[in-house]
Amino acid sequence: MQLLLFVLGFLLFIGLVLIHEWGHYIAARRNGVVVEEFGLGFPPRAWGKKLKDGMVLSLNWLPLGGFVKLKGESDSDKRKGSFGAASLPAKTQIMLAGVTMNLIAGLLILTILALVGLPKLIDNQFTVASDTKISQQSVAAGFVEPGSPADKAGLTSRDSIKQITSPKGTLIITSTEQLKAATKSLEGQKVQITYEHRGQEFKKDATLLSRNEVQKSLSTDNPKGHLGVVPLELQVRRSTWSAPVVALGFTKQLVVLTMQGLGKALGGLGSTIAGLLTGNQTAREQGQAKASSQVGGPVAIMAVLWGGGSLGINFILMIIAVLSLTLALINILPIPALDGGRLVVTLVSRKLLKNPISRAAEERIHGTGMAVLLALVLLITIVDVKRFF
Structure with missing residues (x-):
């Protein structure tokens, strides 16, 4: 039973990625932007199929998320049907659509769980006492x-x-x-x-x-x-009538806890970098311990899903809801290569500079962000392997 629930959890986690990218896809199509590729995982490509509308559906080797490739993603591209030619409101809608889908999915799962049985995850977890x-x-x-x-x-x-x-x-x-x-x-x-x-x-x-x-x-x-x-x-x-209220209240608590965890993780990462630059081994080791205790990569997610499988489907769904909300929160952060970072670059280009950033400059900004993120995922994965195995 644990194995079956683990497989279910893994498939639902993949579903979170698909839901996120589907949000971008739908928003792009509705705003007249051409979608060139819908991919699960990151390249290199393992499989691809071109559909009738010209879009390529692909599976890729790096299982770290997914992507939607739009025509003319550079803000300086003004061709018809390109992302660059879209209005600022349309761009904002497209970039926030994935986050919105993950937020809705998380709230929906938590509402259903509040009706059928919501596991207690944290102390002082939000609830409506009269309806619990x-x-x-x-x-x-x-x-x-x-x-x-x-x-x-x-x-x-x-x-x-x-x-x-x-x-x-x-x-x-x-x-x-x-x-x-x-x-x-x-x-x-x-x-x-x-x-x-x-x-x-x-x-x-x-x-x-x-x-x-x-x-x-x-x-x-x-x-x-x-x-x-x-x-x-x-x-x-x-709960009964208060299920949506419980979902919203619990989501607020999770957002606060996630932000606190990210703050501690970034603080630990800073200590690690400082330790490496100064040769202070104590600072480096303490920073690594602090950062790794607050974040987890693919290995940690699989370990959590495996543990949740031993506790039942309610706990698996709880984990998926938390992951969905976490994906929404992380993606909205103003970090290059993430949705929030892309939105900030676009706003700076359109509102402050009053002139589109060149394609080369934009690629350098987001390429650097992606490289740093992949390096962090690799580091976290190594730490997770040591932690769990």
Whole structure:
């Protein structure tokens, strides 16, 4: 089941790219701009087919997104049907269409999830209390410390912790706070842990770490808990009339968190560059750790989808919604080669310079931006491989 949900998540992620590019395609056609190529992935081309209207549909080897190639993309191109000849409102509509489609897709998925069951992702997640019902709640092992009591009992990541039995009685676990309090009160004792692994229930004995063992570990590079797991609270909430409101409120929270994460990532990248230029290894390593903890590349996305597959379709859809909103937010940033960067260049050309930027200059600007982005993706992918494998 996990594999099937992972495949579904992967296909939906590809769908996000297609939706984004389809937005550009529709907006271009409606504004009389000729679309020369609709591509999934980045060149070199693996396959291509020319359609009746002259547009080439292509699949490309680099699975880093997609693109829509328009006739005369340079602002200085004034041929009929070219992007350069389009009015400023038309250009703005075309460049923002992809972001708009991702935003709509994310909001739509979150609205549907709010109706059928929206997983809790963050603390203080937005909700309308009078129209919210918790339909499912459980505690899972987010991370299992190797050699810990939990590890010796056979627990693995994503296993659902049901209850803990001791001479004092049986405690049904329904929250992370409850699990932490229970293991602390039973420190150093032998208990029986009931957990669910891939749909099958297990009952295993485990001896929790004592207070002294836990306190001693706090002064090391490997602090430990009594059970040895980082608990993850899985909660699903349902709404009715307030579903669209919940989707909007949650989207606002995600935008704020994403911007904070990008800010920290850029700060870490700056520290990395400064460390490289000055030879300060500490600054470079701290910068890399800070940046890599806030961003993820293709490998991280696949890892998240695989983990979500073990939690059910609601979590897969949640991940896809978050990715869709993240794509919208990142693409609107004023970075050359991205939609936001292209819009800024166009506005500077039309409003400030009062004269179209030459094709060569525009290609240098966006080409440099694309090169930097590809280098960052490569760096992030290398970090992700080390992180997950």
